[in-house]
Amino acid sequence: MNAASDTGKGPQAERADVVIVGGGPAGLSAARELRRLGAGTVIILERDREAGGIPRHCGHYPFGMREFKRVLRGPDYARRLVGAARKAGADIRTQSTVTAIGRQGRVEYTTPEGPMVLQARAVLLATGVRETSRASRLIGGEKPGGILPTGALQGIVYLNGERPFSRPVILGSELVAFSALMTCRHAGIRPVAMVEPGVRPSAFSLSRLLPLAMGVPYLSGTAVQAVLGRERVEEVVILHDGDTSSIVADGIIVSGGFRPEATVAVTSGLAVDPGSRGPQIDQFGRIEDSVCFATGNVLRGVETSGWCWSEGRRVAHAIVAAIRGQLPEDNGTTVQIGEGPITLAVPARLSNGSDAVPAHTHLQMRLDRPARGVVQLMQAGKVIASRSVNSLPDRRILLRLPGNMSPTNGAFELVFREA
Amino acid sequence: MNADRENVFDVAVIGAGVVGCAIARRFTLDGARVVVVEKAADVLDGASKGNSAILHTGFDAPEGSVEVRCMKEGYRLYREIRQRLNLPLIESGALVLAWNREQLSELPSLMERAHANGVTDVEELSRAQILKLEPNLSEQVMGGFRVPGESLIDPWSSAHAYLLQALENGAELRRNSEVTGGSFSNGRWRIETTGGAIEAGTVVNAAGLFGDVVDQRLTGKSWYQIRPRKGQFVVYDKPAAALADHILLPVPTKTTKGIVVCRTAFGNLLVGPTAEEQEDRNHALLDRETMLGLIAKGEEVIPALRSHEVTAIYAGLRPATEEKDYRIRSDLAENYICVGGIRSTGLSAALGIADHVAEISGREARPLADPVWPQMPMLCEYESRDWQEAGNGGVVCLCELVTRREIENAMTGPLAAGSMGGLKRRTRVTMGRCQGFHCSAELARMTEGRLGQPMLAQTCGKKTGREKTSQ
Numbered sequence: 001m002n003a004a005s006d007t008g009k010g011p012q013a014e015r016a017d018v019v020i021v022g023g024g025p026a027g028l029s030a031a032r033e034l035r036r037l038g039a040g041t042v043i044i045l046e047r048d049r050e051a052g053g054i055p056r057h058c059g060h061y062p063f064g065m066r067e068f069k070r071v072l073r074g075p076d077y078a079r080r081l082v083g084a085a086r087k088a089g090a091d092i093r094t095q096s097t098v099t100a101i102g103r104q105g106r107v108e109y110t111t112p113e114g115p116m117v118l119q120a121r122a123v124l125l126a127t128g129v130r131e132t133s134r135a136s137r138l139i140g141g142e143k144p145g146g147i148l149p150t151g152a153l154q155g156i157v158y159l160n161g162e163r164p165f166s167r168p169v170i171l172g173s174e175l176v177a178f179s180a181l182m183t184c185r186h187a188g189i190r191p192v193a194m195v196e197p198g199v200r201p202s203a204f205s206l207s208r209l210l211p212l213a214m215g216v217p218y219l220s221g222t223a224v225q226a227v228l229g230r231e232r233v234e235e236v237v238i239l240h241d242g243d244t245s246s247i248v249a250d251g252i253i254v255s256g257g258f259r260p261e262a263t264v265a266v267t268s269g270l271a272v273d274p275g276s277r278g279p280q281i282d283q284f285g286r287i288e289d290s291v292c293f294a295t296g297n298v299l300r301g302v303e304t305s306g307w308c309w310s311e312g313r314r315v316a317h318a319i320v321a322a323i324r325g326q327l328p329e330d331n332g333t334t335v336q337i338g339e340g341p342i343t344l345a346v347p348a349r350l351s352n353g354s355d356a357v358p359a360h361t362h363l364q365m366r367l368d369r370p371a372r373g374v375v376q377l378m379q380a381g382k383v384i385a386s387r388s389v390n391s392l393p394d395r396r397i398l399l400r401l402p403g404n405m406s407p408t409n410g411a412f413e414l415v416f417r418e419a
Numbered sequence: 420m421n422a423d424r425e426n427v428f429d430v431a432v433i434g435a436g437v438v439g440c441a442i443a444r445r446f447t448l449d450g451a452r453v454v455v456v457e458k459a460a461d462v463l464d465g466a467s468k469g470n471s472a473i474l475h476t477g478f479d480a481p482e483g484s485v486e487v488r489c490m491k492e493g494y495r496l497y498r499e500i501r502q503r504l505n506l507p508l509i510e511s512g513a514l515v516l517a518w519n520r521e522q523l524s525e526l527p528s529l530m531e532r533a534h535a536n537g538v539t540d541v542e543e544l545s546r547a548q549i550l551k552l553e554p555n556l557s558e559q560v561m562g563g564f565r566v567p568g569e570s571l572i573d574p575w576s577s578a579h580a581y582l583l584q585a586l587e588n589g590a591e592l593r594r595n596s597e598v599t600g601g602s603f604s605n606g607r608w609r610i611e612t613t614g615g616a617i618e619a620g621t622v623v624n625a626a627g628l629f630g631d632v633v634d635q636r637l638t639g640k641s642w643y644q645i646r647p648r649k650g651q652f653v654v655y656d657k658p659a660a661a662l663a664d665h666i667l668l669p670v671p672t673k674t675t676k677g678i679v680v681c682r683t684a685f686g687n688l689l690v691g692p693t694a695e696e697q698e699d700r701n702h703a704l705l706d707r708e709t710m711l712g713l714i715a716k717g718e719e720v721i722p723a724l725r726s727h728e729v730t731a732i733y734a735g736l737r738p739a740t741e742e743k744d745y746r747i748r749s750d751l752a753e754n755y756i757c758v759g760g761i762r763s764t765g766l767s768a769a770l771g772i773a774d775h776v777a778e779i780s781g782r783e784a785r786p787l788a789d790p791v792w793p794q795m796p797m798l799c800e801y802e803s804r805d806w807q808e809a810g811n812g813g814v815v816c817l818c819e820l821v822t823r824r825e826i827e828n829a830m831t832g833p834l835a836a837g838s839m840g841g842l843k844r845r846t847r848v849t850m851g852r853c854q855g856f857h858c859s860a861e862l863a864r865m866t867e868g869r870l871g872q873p874m875l876a877q878t879c880g881k882k883t884g885r886e887k888t889s890q
Contacts, residue, residue, distance in 0.1 A: 047817050048857070095813040097806070097820065110820070114809035133854035135732045138653075140705040143733065145839055145874060148859060155860025156875070162863060164875050225707060231872065259728075263818075263852065266658040274726060 013119035018319060019107045020044045020124045021098045024053020025305040026296020026312035027126030028081040031090035033316035039323065042090045043118060045109050047097040052078025053128060055305050057154035060182045066306035101268040103290035122319050125265060125279055125294040126312060129302050132257030141226030146233035146251035150180045153253055157187040165251030169236045170194045171224050174256035178210055191216045192249050195238060197223045227252055258302035275337060275344035276300040282332035282351040283401060284318040285359040293319055299346045300364065303396065315359040328352040333407040340416035341367040350412055353404045362398040369393050373418035380410025428454040431610055431619035433598055433633055435462035438761050439625035440582035441769035443590050445777045450785035453590040454619065455582065456612055458597035460872040461841030463578055466627045469652065469735025471679055471692060472574040475767040478533035478541060478566050479671055484744045487536050490764055492771030503792045504580040506573065507684050507799035513569035513666035514549060517562045522670040529670065530564055540567050555662040555721050569666050573684045574766050575844040576795045579834060586833040587791040594837055601637040603753050621754040621780055628700045628738045630759035643746045643759050647700050648739040650692025653713045654731035655724065656852050659688040662721050676763065678713065680720045685847060686800025690717035703734035730852040737762040749779045756780055796825055798847055816858045818851025830869050838872035
């Protein structure tokens, strides 16, 4: 494999103050803020042909309310983010795929001209998310053409101006499924059904009205069991209440199920959290035992672009403090998640608190089922933070972290006491 | 018998699976004018599409069988020619593992068979030795032995290399040409296909899953019947490949080698195959429950797999017959050779089968004095790849690090990809963890009008007529 070593041989390393891996909303906003704070040379490595990240593919509204106080389409929003980072002096390098990250800041990447190496004082991972594929979901059947993640559909429709199919099934009902619905509408594609394995839409309940308004049947409590067709999709087999039936369709959009795109972290040996599956960070965004940080959606399954943008901005402050030696010692210990519905916590590691602005003032959590009760952050048997919760699964839950904590006082545990 | 000169050949090979490709190569290098007739839009579209990608030594094949002879010869030949064709070889070795007392008691006879098959370097290992070699293995393992020669290869670039070498030395490939009938007279064959008629002195039926059907269509009879046996696989993402060094084999049963856990040449970890008899020769359906069973099996062998992600799934069909051994037979009176029943070991044995077929064909070899040796693109994770070279045009498939230059090359030349599946097999595009999330749009642009079977459906692949909102 291609693990980077900090004493590695190969091309001579180019020096930079901060290298940002990924040019989506989080990485771009971090770059701009880093430049504004005087962090020195800031290089963004973006593997796509253009920076901007997922919003580039979303040719619909609404983006940018938090950042630009305006309602923009995804591509316009992406262009503004890129423009702002560039104007602040960030060096954005596209078609640059990172292949390995060393703990001490050595970043190996490949370009059309061949492999390159950077040596940075700090590295920020902002590699975002991907959707859970048909394969990962173990959907049976055959492997014909016409099975697409939303990201691929949007690229084909918005970037190419093409239609991959005309009567697909949409699997999933997270916000992105509605984005898929709008993409279909834009391209004159008429979905034949929207299928959600859960009993209620993952996005807000009102969103159920959108497929109805578009004349697309919405089937909840329905799993996709198999996709049939040899060359093109011909049929989608669904399972509802133990009964199998099939829908005639020429494609399927496998939407959502976002998971961190943390592969380069895993193969580079950086700490990855078993709950979020993203890099495991402390409240300053630091990855243990390294000069690496992480921010944005790579930290956990998906938040909005606006949320990632503000996370990126805040981690910039922590990085600058780190470079200037102003962050407290990285002595973080892992937050143990107790029995119950909590699936992940970000940050999953807590270090000594500080007066310096932390990247994460709150612990973010998600549940795997609807639940009501009180969530408590415990340390050595004492509650150090708590709040009441009444939440659907996969919604963001925030718990304010106390400013003056220290892992030296005992192990952290996150407990959910159901009402 | 007045076919055009361009449709007249010495040898016609029916079926461009790995076996047909190897046979075409052998006859071409022996100086024959060869045509390969394939019914699909691209080669390797049947049984060769999905296998476990292992180069087997033949240690556990039935003693004295045609199979073991071809496997041993195929194994030797692959190692002999692979560097000249730029084909990978990962000499991982295999561990045959016993998980209960009964299996433990079978190990000595398996090792004896290995010796009888000429695989004399097998080495018995204690439980402690095994766990030392494979620290991620479940502690439930009771014992086993090591077969150092078992190796991993690229199942597609090898077959492509065999056929490409044939093509670059004068052979022809006819795609979209399904054999519909034929006749033999005056010592020559006339074969009707959906892509036109051809004439040939000798016919080799390497039609795999349709071997018996092609027999029927050409000779009016078949001496065996294909009984498709499905194999499903799950493939874990690259970080899982670090969990196992060796190919991990169970003690085989009478009908199957059992479920293997091993790395792939592409740096993933696979678990499979199942062995499920079925009637259907066209459709290899994946089944959710079965895949969950494979995952459970994989976690039994390597518990740490629990925290790894399955990022690809596939199913293949093996052209098994009512008997275990290969069904290779020549009818010299009719210049007809049937190569049937090459079930799960075809990849390992292909080059050996090709030599065997050339031998029994009765054709005199006039070897080419200075044949061309094409250089295959290297897709193996453990070798230097194109993304590490200058001028690669940039990475398009971000998960598998496939470059623009690699994709362009795969769409040109005598063996240019004819379908999206063919492009995947030649380059690995969209085979990674995102399954096309990032590169599908780019691929649709790059392949537009260039694949016989397009990536987007023709009926709706036209422009939407709306403005492009980006770029």
